[in-house]
Amino acid sequence: MNSNKKVACPLDCYDACQGENIDGNIKGSNENITNKKLCVNFASLLKEDNLKSAKYKNEDISLEKALDILEEKLKSTEAEKSIYYNGSGNLGLMQSAPKNFFTQYGSALTKGSLCDGGGGAGIEASRGAVINPSIDKLLDADVIIVWGRNFSVTSSHLYNQVKDKTFITIDPITTPIAKKSELHMKVNPKTDYELALFLTRLAFMNRAEDEEFLEEYTEGSDWFFDIAKNRPLVSYEATTGVSLDEAYKLFDMVEGKSVAIMLGLGVQKYLEGSQITRCIDGFAAYMGYHNPNTAGGLWYLSDSGYGYDKQFAIKGKNKKIAVPEVDFGNYELSFIQGANPVVSAPNTQAVIDGLKKSFVVFFGTTYNDTCEYADLIIPSCSFLSKKDVRLSYGNRHKSLSYIQKDKEEGTISEYELASYLIEKFDYQALCSEDEAFEYYKDKEVEYPTLETFEFIEDIEVEPLYKDKTEDNFYLITAKSKSSLNSQFKIDNNVYLHESTGYSNGDIVKISSKYGEAQFTVSLSNDIKESCAFFFAGNKNTNYLTPNKEDEDSNSAMFQEVLINIELS
Ligand SMILES: Nc1nc2c(c(=O)[nH]1)N[C@H]1C(S)=C(S)[C@@H](COP(=O)(O)OP(=O)(O)OC[C@H]3O[C@@H](n4cnc5c(=O)[nH]c(N)nc54)[C@H](O)[C@@H]3O)O[C@H]1N2
Ligand SMILES: Nc1nc2c(c(=O)[nH]1)N[C@H]1C(S)=C(S)[C@@H](COP(=O)(O)OP(=O)(O)OC[C@H]3O[C@@H](n4cnc5c(=O)[nH]c(N)nc54)[C@H](O)[C@@H]3O)O[C@H]1N2
Ligand code: SF4
Ligand SMILES: [Mo]
Numbered sequence: 196m197n198s199n200k201k202v203a204c205p206l207d208c209y210d211a212c213q214g215e216n217i218d219g220n221i222k223g224s225n226e227n228i229t230n231k232k233l234c235v236n237f238a239s240l241l242k243e244d245n246l247k248s249a250k251y252k253n254e255d256i257s258l259e260k261a262l263d264i265l266e267e268k269l270k271s272t273e274a275e276k277s278i279y280y281n282g283s284g285n286l287g288l289m290q291s292a293p294k295n296f297f298t299q300y301g302s303a304l305t306k307g308s309l310c311d312g313g314g315g316a317g318i319e320a321s322r323g324a325v326i327n328p329s330i331d332k333l334l335d336a337d338v339i340i341v342w343g344r345n346f347s348v349t350s351s352h353l354y355n356q357v358k359d360k361t362f363i364t365i366d367p368i369t370t371p372i373a374k375k376s377e378l379h380m381k382v383n384p385k386t387d388y389e390l391a392l393f394l395t396r397l398a399f400m401n402r403a404e405d406e407e408f409l410e411e412y413t414e415g416s417d418w419f420f421d422i423a424k425n426r427p428l429v430s431y432e433a434t435t436g437v438s439l440d441e442a443y444k445l446f447d448m449v450e451g452k453s454v455a456i457m458l459g460l461g462v463q464k465y466l467e468g469s470q471i472t473r474c475i476d477g478f479a480a481y482m483g484y485h486n487p488n489t490a491g492g493l494w495y496l497s498d499s500g501y502g503y504d505k506q507f508a509i510k511g512k513n514k515k516i517a518v519p520e521v522d523f524g525n526y527e528l529s530f531i532q533g534a535n536p537v538v539s540a541p542n543t544q545a546v547i548d549g550l551k552k553s554f555v556v557f558f559g560t561t562y563n564d565t566c567e568y569a570d571l572i573i574p575s576c577s578f579l580s581k582k583d584v585r586l587s588y589g590n591r592h593k594s595l596s597y598i599q600k601d602k603e604e605g606t607i608s609e610y611e612l613a614s615y616l617i618e619k620f621d622y623q624a625l626c627s628e629d630e631a632f633e634y635y636k637d638k639e640v641e642y643p644t645l646e647t648f649e650f651i652e653d654i655e656v657e658p659l660y661k662d663k664t665e666d667n668f669y670l671i672t673a674k675s676k677s678s679l680n681s682q683f684k685i686d687n688n689v690y691l692h693e694s695t696g697y698s699n700g701d702i703v704k705i706s707s708k709y710g711e712a713q714f715t716v717s718l719s720n721d722i723k724e725s726c727a728f729f730f731a732g733n734k735n736t737n738y739l740t741p742n743k744e745d746e747d748s749n750s751a752m753f754q755e756v757l758i759n760i761e762l763s
Pocket of ligand 4: 207309310311
């Protein structure tokens with residue numbers, strides 16, 4: 196072990212907090228944005244009942260035996276009949292070591308994401324890379340527009356630093372940040388691109404666009420404006436659910452101010468998530484918010500690895516499957532690491548049916564829902580026993596993790612498992628763990644400033660409202676304060692507005708064209724009348740969602756669906 200007391204929070208979260216081991220208690224450090232506080236999810240992580248023994252067909256076995264079974268299974272399976280599926284249970288950079296082995300072995304790999312892919316593709320198309328502006332530009336902004344992001348919950352530390360600013364929220368749900376906002380636009384789901392065009396049109400009418408910025412930094416703004424003015428204002432009001440008065444209020448609030456847009460997952464969980472995001476980014480450009488020389492900008496989930504060379508990456512000719520479309524049933528062997536697809540991937544029934552047909556190896560820290568279908572379980576050791584580096588996707592800092600305690604007997608780290616298999620198969624070895632760690636620790640990235648912003652030229656988005664009737668609902672999910680995706684404290688209710696006529700405690704059957712499941716109703720007037728709301732991690736929501744990829748980024752589109760509710 197070592198004397199360095201730093202521990203990075205490994206959880207998939209914007210903040211990437213830095214902790215410190217003080218006499219056996221992990222406390223938030225005063226580095227980065229952590230500001231001495233770690234959150235309730237981190238506290239839950241420390242209390243997790245971690246896997247202590249490997250299991251084969253539900254019986255405890257030794258780690259050595261488990262590794263033998265894995266090796267034997269890999270040797271007796273044709274590589275292309277196997278798949279390597281990695282989730283985001285731990286975002287440390289060392290987690291990618293096993294992918295190196297499976298690339299050399301020849302497994303199918305995944306492409307795209309269950310998370311931010313569509314939005315990222317949209318931003319990349321206009322700006323070349325998905326990089327957030329520096330944090331100073333946020334701290335210096337006057338007004339913050341929180342757009343499809345559960346800001347105070349999902350990046351609570353970042354929020355704490357700016358909580359006294361003026362907020363505008365654009366979200367169908369009255370989220371905690373919406374309650375603190377001076378203006379809340381309860382936009383209809385999947386109409387954010389129309390809202391962006393509506394606002395662009397008004398910006399022109401109000402002479403609010405930043406002509407100098409447009410001239411110097413952008414291409415295609417006239418065309419973008421032409422698209423925006425194609426429709427009468429009243430038609431935008433009708434489809435977006437945002438009134439002209441509210442839109443004018445936004446312009447009153449941002450006039451002469453520097454503005455930051457905190458853009459979240461909500462706007463892009465759709466087939467055309469990339470186009471939708473690009474329209475919002477286009478509105479931000481039209482207003483000059485991307486100006487590298489002034490405060491403000493647009494923050495999304497940035498490519499946290501930008502500028503780093505992946506230390507364990509290796510080229511291969513592996514087949515790549517869009518992650519929402521993975522059918523485990525197509526593979527004799529499925530190796531699942533740091534993920535819980537039974538809850539977090541779309542179309543739960545299809546996931547379960549597939550897992551039942553495959554020999555499933557689960558490599559993780561806890562016995563989660565997916566373990567029910569695993570033939571072999573290999574326990575990964577706790578983050579406290581792994582050396583690692585965490586990069587934030589919310590801002591630009593990194594956090595470091597040194598080993599704080601010996602790993603439990605019977606557990607193994609990602610690096611160790613990968614090295615073990617690589618040796619057994621006589622493949623090209625990984626660089627040493629220390630070498631990789633030191634590289635990530637010491638590397639300083641220079642982030643480019645915006646050179647050219649290219650506006651979107653064609654917009655073709657099929658609205659969901661076309662198929663919306665009195666009887667069906669939009670499906671909305673957002674993260675919860677006390678869970679981290681499917682980990683920790685899970686809430687399995689459906690939240691509905693009281694105008695739906697249901698009562699608290701009603702048991703309802705909810706169905707979509709992808710599947711059905713039962714839920715208990717909890718009434719909340721924070722939910723827009725047309726929406727049914729679920730917290731991410733709800734064990735039944737993804738029975739309803741499409742296991743199909745979006746149009747641009749091979750990523751999930753959880754909200755591209757309408758659902759029906761009936762008493763059961
Ligand atoms: N406490 C906690 N923090 C987390 C996580 C967690 O599980 N718990 N998860 C982490 C992960 S993996 C991620 S990716 C990030 C995600 O963090 P966020 O980007 O904040 O994503 P969500 O929580 O999904 O919030 C999406 C918001 O969009 C809204 N929304 C839904 N549909 C629409 C729409 O059509 N238009 C608009 N304008 N809004 C819409 C929802 O109501 C919700 O408020 O959070 C990270 N942080
Ligand atoms: N309907 C709907 N579905 C969603 C979302 C949504 O908003 N709505 N959000 C999506 C998003 S943004 C995301 S990022 C995904 C997340 O989906 P997943 O990546 O599948 O994440 P989790 O479901 O949290 O499962 C993480 C698992 O990782 C394991 N784990 C934790 N630490 C370690 C470790 O150190 N090593 C190893 N090997 N394993 C570890 C734990 O056993 C845990 O159960 O879910 C997506 N699913
Ligand atoms: S706020 Fe996020 S990064 Fe910080 S301790 Fe909590 S889960 Fe970890
Ligand atoms: Mo995510």
